[in-house]
Amino acid sequence: MAVLGGLLLLLALLLLLAAGLYCCYVRRVHAAYDHIPSAPRESFLLGHLPIFWKMMKKQEFLHDLFLQWSKKYGPIIRVNAFHRVSILILSPEGVKEFLMSPEYPKDRLIYGRIFNLFGVSYLIGVMETFNEKAEELMEKLEEMADGETEFSMLTMMSRVTLDVIAKVAFGLELNALRDDRTPFPHAVTMIMKGMTEMRIPFVKYMPGKQKMIKEVQESVRLLRRVGKECIEKRREAIQSEKEMPTDILTQILKGDALEETRDDENILDNFITFFVAGHETTANQLAFTVMALSQHPEIMERVQAEVDEVLGAKRDIEYEDLGKLKYLSQVLKESMRLYPPVPGTVRWTGKETVIEGVRIPANTTLLFSTYVMGRMDRYFKDPLSFNPDRFSKDAPKPYYSYFPFSLGPRSCIGQVFAQMEAKVVMAKLLQRFEFQLVPGQSFKLLDTGTLRPLDGVMCKLKPRSSPKGFKV
Structure with a gap:
C-alpha cells in the first residue's frame, strides 16, 4: 500500500508539473499576442471558448x-482558445494582403484540371441540365401553389441543387426532388454540421454530442460508398475506352492517372467535397434570396419585370439570356453580401506582418469574414438594408470587403457555375410564382458549415400570370 501511495503521489506531482509547464507556455503565447485588441477572456486557459459554447447552445450566430x-475593438481582433491564438482580419488591406497572395495556391493537379473544365463551352453545355432540373422543381412547386400549403424553400432548393451537382459532376440521377426517402440531403446536412462543430476543441467530449458524431460518421460512410461505386464504374468505362462525360469525376480520375501511385482516399475526399459544397452553398443562397425578396416587394416587382422582359413565356433559358438578367445578378450579389453561404475563410501566415498598424506574429492562423465586413458601415452605407443597386454598373465597387467566394488563387473555382445555376432557378421561380413568407419566422441564421436560415424560409406560393402571357 505504501508503494502504491508513493506512486500515486509521484503521478500527482508529475501532473502538477505538466500543468504548471503548460500554463507557463500559455502565458508565453499570450504575451506574444496581448497587444492585439480583443474582448476580455472568460478564462485563462479556455480563452473565449466559453462565450462561443454558450452561443452554440442557444443557436446564436458567432x-x-x-x-x-469590430465596433468596439477595431478591424484586427484576437481570439483565444487554450494555447491557440487566431487573428480576425476585418480590414480591406488585410484581405488584399492575404487572400490575393500567390503563396497559398490550391492543388495544381486536381484544381488546375477542374478549373479548365469550367470554361465557356462547358458552362453552355450544362444549361440543359440546369433547365431540366429547374423545370422539375417548378413542377414540384406547382403541386403546392395553392396559396395555402406551407413548405420550406430551403428544403426544395437543397434538393434541386443536389440533383444538379450529382448529374453534372458525377453522372448520378439522385431524383432527390421526388424521392422523399433519399438519405442524401440529410447526409450532407450532417457532414456540414460535423465540420462546423468539430472546429471547437474537444467538442466530441461534450455531453450529448456522441449521437451527432455517430450520425456524421454514418453520413460520411454513405457518401464514400456511393463515391467508390461511381469511381469504379467510371474507371471500368475508361478502361473499355467508352465515351466519357466531361465532368468533375472524369477530371479527377484523369488527374489521378498522372500520379505514380493510385490514391483512392484522396479521390473520395475530393468527391465528397464537390458533392457537398457543390450544392449546399447554392441552395442556401437561393433560399436567402427568396427570403429577402419576400421582405421587399418593390424589389421583387422590379426583378420580376426584368425576368418578364428578358424571358417572356420561354421555358428553356439560354446561356445568352443570363447576361441580360442584370438586375437579377445584382439581387443575387446583394443577397450574398448580407447572407453569404460561406461566411468566411482561413489562412496561415508564416511571417510577421503589420496590418492597420497592428503587428501580427509569424505562424498565426488568420480568420476572414465576408459576413462581418459586409455588415460594417465602415465599408457599406446603411449596411443592414437590402439594396441591390449597390452592385449596379455605375456603383463604386467594394474594395476587398466583399468576397463570398473568397479571392485570389484560392477562390472558389465553381463560382460561375454556381451563379449560372442560381440565376436559372431564380428566374424560373420569379417567372412562374408569387411567393410570400409564412408569418412568425425568426429569420435567425445558423452556421452548419455554411450559413443557412434557421427556420428554413417557410413559404406559400400562388401561380403568376406575367405581362407576357406566361401562366403556370
Whole structure:
C-alpha cells in the first residue's frame, strides 16, 4: 500500500508539473499576442471558448458577435482558445494582403484540371441540365401553389441543387426532388454540421454530442460508398475506352492517372467535397434570396419585370439570356453580401506582418469574414438594408470587403457555375410564382458549415400570370 501511495503521489506531482509547464507556455503565447485588441477572456486557459459554447447552445450566430467586437475593438481582433491564438482580419488591406497572395495556391493537379473544365463551352453545355432540373422543381412547386400549403424553400432548393451537382459532376440521377426517402440531403446536412462543430476543441467530449458524431460518421460512410461505386464504374468505362462525360469525376480520375501511385482516399475526399459544397452553398443562397425578396416587394416587382422582359413565356433559358438578367445578378450579389453561404475563410501566415498598424506574429492562423465586413458601415452605407443597386454598373465597387467566394488563387473555382445555376432557378421561380413568407419566422441564421436560415424560409406560393402571357 505504501508503494502504491508513493506512486500515486509521484503521478500527482508529475501532473502538477505538466500543468504548471503548460500554463507557463500559455502565458508565453499570450504575451506574444496581448497587444492585439480583443474582448476580455472568460478564462485563462479556455480563452473565449466559453462565450462561443454558450452561443452554440442557444443557436446564436458567432459572426454577429464578431460584428459587435469590430465596433468596439477595431478591424484586427484576437481570439483565444487554450494555447491557440487566431487573428480576425476585418480590414480591406488585410484581405488584399492575404487572400490575393500567390503563396497559398490550391492543388495544381486536381484544381488546375477542374478549373479548365469550367470554361465557356462547358458552362453552355450544362444549361440543359440546369433547365431540366429547374423545370422539375417548378413542377414540384406547382403541386403546392395553392396559396395555402406551407413548405420550406430551403428544403426544395437543397434538393434541386443536389440533383444538379450529382448529374453534372458525377453522372448520378439522385431524383432527390421526388424521392422523399433519399438519405442524401440529410447526409450532407450532417457532414456540414460535423465540420462546423468539430472546429471547437474537444467538442466530441461534450455531453450529448456522441449521437451527432455517430450520425456524421454514418453520413460520411454513405457518401464514400456511393463515391467508390461511381469511381469504379467510371474507371471500368475508361478502361473499355467508352465515351466519357466531361465532368468533375472524369477530371479527377484523369488527374489521378498522372500520379505514380493510385490514391483512392484522396479521390473520395475530393468527391465528397464537390458533392457537398457543390450544392449546399447554392441552395442556401437561393433560399436567402427568396427570403429577402419576400421582405421587399418593390424589389421583387422590379426583378420580376426584368425576368418578364428578358424571358417572356420561354421555358428553356439560354446561356445568352443570363447576361441580360442584370438586375437579377445584382439581387443575387446583394443577397450574398448580407447572407453569404460561406461566411468566411482561413489562412496561415508564416511571417510577421503589420496590418492597420497592428503587428501580427509569424505562424498565426488568420480568420476572414465576408459576413462581418459586409455588415460594417465602415465599408457599406446603411449596411443592414437590402439594396441591390449597390452592385449596379455605375456603383463604386467594394474594395476587398466583399468576397463570398473568397479571392485570389484560392477562390472558389465553381463560382460561375454556381451563379449560372442560381440565376436559372431564380428566374424560373420569379417567372412562374408569387411567393410570400409564412408569418412568425425568426429569420435567425445558423452556421452548419455554411450559413443557412434557421427556420428554413417557410413559404406559400400562388401561380403568376406575367405581362407576357406566361401562366403556370
